[in-house]
Amino acid sequence: MNRQTNKRDNSGDSNDLTYKIKSALFGVAVGDALGVPVEFKSRKTISENPVTDMIGYGTYNLPAGTWSDDSSLTFCLAEALTQQFDTEVIGKNFVEWLYQNHWTPGGTVFDIGIGTRQAIDRLAKGKRAENAGNFEANSNGNGSLMRILPLLFYCSDKPTTERFELTRQVSSITHGHIRSITACFYYLEFARHILQGKDKFEIYKILQTELPDFLNTLSISRDEIQIYHRLLENEIFGVNEERIYSDGYVVHTLEASIWCLMTTDSYKDAVLKAVNLGDDTDTTAAVTGGLAGLLYGFSDIPGRWINSLAKYREIENLCHKLGRYLNETGTNNAPRVETEKNYYRINMQKALFVARELHKRGYEKLRVVPCVSPSGMSWRCSFVTEKDKAIISNWISSFLEEEINTEINYSITELTNCFEREHTTFLETCKGTDKKYKEWYKQMLNQLEEEELPYAFGEYFSPTDYWDTSKNRKIATLPNEARFYKYC
Numbered sequence: 001m002n003r004q005t006n007k008r009d010n011s012g013d014s015n016d017l018t019y020k021i022k023s024a025l026f027g028v029a030v031g032d033a034l035g036v037p038v039e040f041k042s043r044k045t046i047s048e049n050p051v052t053d054m055i056g057y058g059t060y061n062l063p064a065g066t067w068s069d070d071s072s073l074t075f076c077l078a079e080a081l082t083q084q085f086d087t088e089v090i091g092k093n094f095v096e097w098l099y100q101n102h103w104t105p106g107g108t109v110f111d112i113g114i115g116t117r118q119a120i121d122r123l124a125k126g127k128r129a130e131n132a133g134n135f136e137a138n139s140n141g142n143g144s145l146m147r148i149l150p151l152l153f154y155c156s157d158k159p160t161t162e163r164f165e166l167t168r169q170v171s172s173i174t175h176g177h178i179r180s181i182t183a184c185f186y187y188l189e190f191a192r193h194i195l196q197g198k199d200k201f202e203i204y205k206i207l208q209t210e211l212p213d214f215l216n217t218l219s220i221s222r223d224e225i226q227i228y229h230r231l232l233e234n235e236i237f238g239v240n241e242e243r244i245y246s247d248g249y250v251v252h253t254l255e256a257s258i259w260c261l262m263t264t265d266s267y268k269d270a271v272l273k274a275v276n277l278g279d280d281t282d283t284t285a286a287v288t289g290g291l292a293g294l295l296y297g298f299s300d301i302p303g304r305w306i307n308s309l310a311k312y313r314e315i316e317n318l319c320h321k322l323g324r325y326l327n328e329t330g331t332n333n334a335p336r337v338e339t340e341k342n343y344y345r346i347n348m349q350k351a352l353f354v355a356r357e358l359h360k361r362g363y364e365k366l367r368v369v370p371c372v373s374p375s376g377m378s379w380r381c382s383f384v385t386e387k388d389k390a391i392i393s394n395w396i397s398s399f400l401e402e403e404i405n406t407e408i409n410y411s412i413t414e415l416t417n418c419f420e421r422e423h424t425t426f427l428e429t430c431k432g433t434d435k436k437y438k439e440w441y442k443q444m445l446n447q448l449e450e451e452e453l454p455y456a457f458g459e460y461f462s463p464t465d466y467w468d469t470s471k472n473r474k475i476a477t478l479p480n481e482a483r484f485y486k487y488c
């Protein structure tokens with residue numbers, strides 16, 4: 001493995017913000033355009049006639065230099081960032097791309113992923129941008145990763161929590177599942193360290209500590225973080241090509257792009273390696289190309305490839321416009337995204353206090369089983385007995401109007417009264433005394449901070465004698481509580 005220090009860009013203007021934006025955006029577009037003519041071709045087929053240069057026609061029968069949705073949506077995002085940050089503006093640009101051919105290379109949209117199409121259709125019908133994307137675990141195509149890079153220039157100077165929140169918002173316009181958000185975040189963090197001039201192997205190592213440390217402060221299930229183990233725990237650059245996958249799954253695209261970056265020493269070699277992996281060639285090369293452009297600099301991207309790009313001048317103008325805007329406003333002076341109160345957690349925490357109130361009213365056999373949903377994005381909690389259960393998190397959600405982001409306007413007493421009225425059958429099974437549990441539960445609640453939620457992860461395969469919390473703490477449970485986790 002070649003561990004030589006990065007070849008750096010020595011051109012005079014390499015520290016200029018606009019130059020860096022050009023390195024990233026042209027890096028994406030050139031990679032994309034190299035892959036378009038062979039998109040969907042298998043690795044085996046491509047290996048018989050490997051791509052070594054910018055070619056035309058092929059899959060879509062379009063001239064050389066034609067870029068696709070990856071670049072279009074990247075430009076739509078970059079354009080939106082030339083004014084005050086607003087996810088609605090980003091969403092509006094996406095709609096204009098799909099329905100009015102905005103930022104298309106030749107006046108038509110010829111390539112689009114399923115999740116992106118569904119989200120943009122929802123945007124066109126008036127859905128708020130931040131909630132337009134799919135949130136399911138089976139909607140983790142590479143559609144937000146392929147277009148996320150311009151966000152780097154807006155958020156690189158902000159604190160980690162704000163960078164993550166911005167990444168979440170922008171990814172969620174089309175891809176709202178935590179897996180897609182994590183991929184975008186890893187990618188942007190890698191890019192941020194490149195901007196700071198670090199060596200790529202140093203960055204890889206840093207992220208193995210920095211990223212899990214930060215993600216563990218969020219209520220993300222361990223299983224979700226573990227999905228990225230090939231990047232976060234192992235040396236992906238030592239993996240053989242047969243074990244690098246280049247389909248449209250976001251995890252595979254991120255892995256493949258980092259692999260291509262780490263195992264080559266120039267922009268050209270990195271993107272050609274990505275294209276020749278086959279399958280989702282344009283996106284793997286676009287994602288690789290963004291980082292490789294930043295790492296080696298605009299001057300390392302072959303000039304003839306850049307000159308062949310459709311709308312080369314428009315792209316260059318966009319880079320200048322974004323650079324000018326960010327220089328004028330200063331990314332640090334740009335309006336801050338407030339780290340708002342997490343009303344979801346505040347409201348869900350009320351469920352836990354309803355349980356204490358029910359204990360006080362003589363329902364001491366009621367147990368509480370909290371866990372994180374399989375998607376990792378929501379908290380589930382059931383009230384259970386040996387005979388019955390009620391999913392309390394769903395019940396609390398029924399008090400929320402759609403997309404409401406405020407605190408439920410009921411006191412714990414009022415909520416408990418409602419629960420008593422609506423769950424008479426279940427509460428019959430809760431009657432009785434269990435002083436030990438009641439006391440432990442009260443102590444557990446006393447330990448919780450505002451917005452903090454506990455969860456047991458439903459680990460009935462390997463029962464634990466503690467609950468984790470969303471603030472990365474552990475709370476000891478009574479012995480044998482894990483026998484109830486199957487109810488969650």
Ligand SMILES: [Mg+2]
Pocket residue numbers: 068069070111282283
């Ligand atoms: Mg494409």
